[in-house]
Amino acid sequence: MSRSDVTLRPARAEDCARCQAIAVAAWEPIHAERRRLLGPALYAHLHVDWRAAKAAQIARAFEQHLDWIVVACAAVPEQPGRAGLAAEQAEQVVGFVTFRLDRGQAMGTIGNNAVDPAWQGRGIATALYRHALDRFRAEGMRFACVGTGLDAGHAPALAAYRKMGFTAEVPSVMLYQEL
Numbered sequence: 001m002s003r004s005d006v007t008l009r010p011a012r013a014e015d016c017a018r019c020q021a022i023a024v025a026a027w028e029p030i031h032a033e034r035r036r037l038l039g040p041a042l043y044a045h046l047h048v049d050w051r052a053a054k055a056a057q058i059a060r061a062f063e064q065h066l067d068w069i070v071v072a073c074a075a076v077p078e079q080p081g082r083a084g085l086a087a088e089q090a091e092q093v094v095g096f097v098t099f100r101l102d103r104g105q106a107m108g109t110i111g112n113n114a115v116d117p118a119w120q121g122r123g124i125a126t127a128l129y130r131h132a133l134d135r136f137r138a139e140g141m142r143f144a145c146v147g148t149g150l151d152a153g154h155a156p157a158l159a160a161y162r163k164m165g166f167t168a169e170v171p172s173v174m175l176y177q178e179l
């Protein structure tokens with residue numbers, strides 16, 4: 001990607017709403033696939049209001065450990081430049097990663113993370129994961145882990161994690177039946 005216009009920084013409390021919106025938008029295809037896999041009845045039963053639930057997870061991360069969240073920001077034009085004037089640039093959050101540090105186990109874990117669909121495919125998640133892994137090392141962690149699905153909705157995340165060096169894998173599956 002041309003990453004010159006995207007920078008990473010620690011999250012601030014005021015980034016929460018934007019990260020919630022990114023997460024909800026980014027999880028739409030994951031839920032479309034989950035609905036296809038589960039069928040409408042089971043899907044509706046399991047995911048009554050997933051958008052609110054996802055937003056609440058992000059809000060909890062912001063409340064509990066702001067220092068365990070990094071955001072990616074892009075410079076976007078605030079208003080079109082008028083004749084002879086350069087457009088005003090504003091910073092917009094376009095992706096984020098949450099993580100946690102378990103000092104007892106010396107394990108860093110990547111948690112909820114997403115990139116605004118309009119900004120995907122430009123290496124932003126790669127930069128966020130690299131940043132998290134560097135932080136784990138700097139904090140004395142010996143290992144890193146991340147969980148994801150094996151379904152098509154999670155294929156971008158799975159490929160991105162493998163590319164980052166997460167190569168020791170324990171596959172898992174959830175099975176359901178209607179009673």
Ligand SMILES: CC(C)(COP(=O)(O)OP(=O)(O)OC[C@H]1O[C@@H](n2cnc3c(N)ncnc32)[C@H](O)[C@@H]1OP(=O)(O)O)[C@@H](O)C(=O)NCCC(=O)NCCS
Binds near residue numbers: 026114115120123156
């Ligand atoms: C996973 C996600 C964060 C990746 O963000 P991104 O900024 O687009 O990722 P990058 O551009 O850094 O891509 C890194 C690698 O991921 C893989 N990848 C990215 N998008 C992909 C896609 N649509 N299909 C398959 N692989 C993909 C590729 O291996 C890519 O490396 P490459 O460009 O060298 O081929 C983004 O797709 C997303 O927000 N997904 C929905 C939320 C999610 O799944 N979060 C993680 C939950 S476990």
